[in-house]
Amino acid sequence: MKFAAIIPVFILSLTMPVQDxxxxxxxxxxxxxxxxxxxxxxxxxxxxYMGKRTAFPGGSKAFPLDFEMNSKLRTGFYQSLLGIPVARVNAYWSRIRFSGKVSPPMTHADLPSVLDYVANNTMAIAYIPKSAITDNVKVVYRLYE
Structure with a gap:
């Protein structure tokens, strides 16, 4: 009986670090x-971001930017957007990359390079921390609302 009561608490504790x-x-x-x-x-x-659309809603080409695979920003973004671990996103891209029909988002090593790319390319789209917003970018979506 005690063991059965511990299982839900254990399962809940496994999900807490991801939520935090x-x-x-x-x-x-x-x-x-x-x-x-x-x-x-x-x-x-x-x-x-999953390669199913290559254009903005108005029809102009979209160039999505991503952070490198082991980036904490990347992990947090995909968890927030899709609610799945980034490992599943990586596996998805590994499977479809070889089809030749679509390419994964262009990766950048750090936040300054992403901000610079967006500031200099009108068709770029990127995710950044809210705290990193500058006058050189325009917010089109908020993941926290």
Whole structure:
């Protein structure tokens, strides 16, 4: 009887670190201020980042940016957006990369390089921490609302 009562508590404790890590970082999705897109919805964002859509809602080409595989920002973003571990996202891209039909988002090593790329490319789209918003980017989606 005692063992049965401990199992739900143990299972709950396994999920808590993921929730805590996700709650500590608030992400926004940004584009270049000259990009005509002013708003994007969650499904459109998922489709862009999972390679199912290659254009913004208005039809112009989208160039999604990502952080390197072991980045904490990447892990937090995909957990927030999709609710799945980044390992599943990596496995997904490993499977479809070889189809040749779609490429994964371009990766960058750090936040300054992502911000610089978005500031200089009107069709770039990226996720960044809310705290990193500058005048050189335009927010089109907030993951924390």
């Amino acid at each position: 890590a996700r709650a500590s970082e608030e992400f926004v999705v940004v584009v270049n201020p000259q990009n005509p897109t002013s708003k994007i919805n969650k499904n459109e964002l998922i489709d862009i």
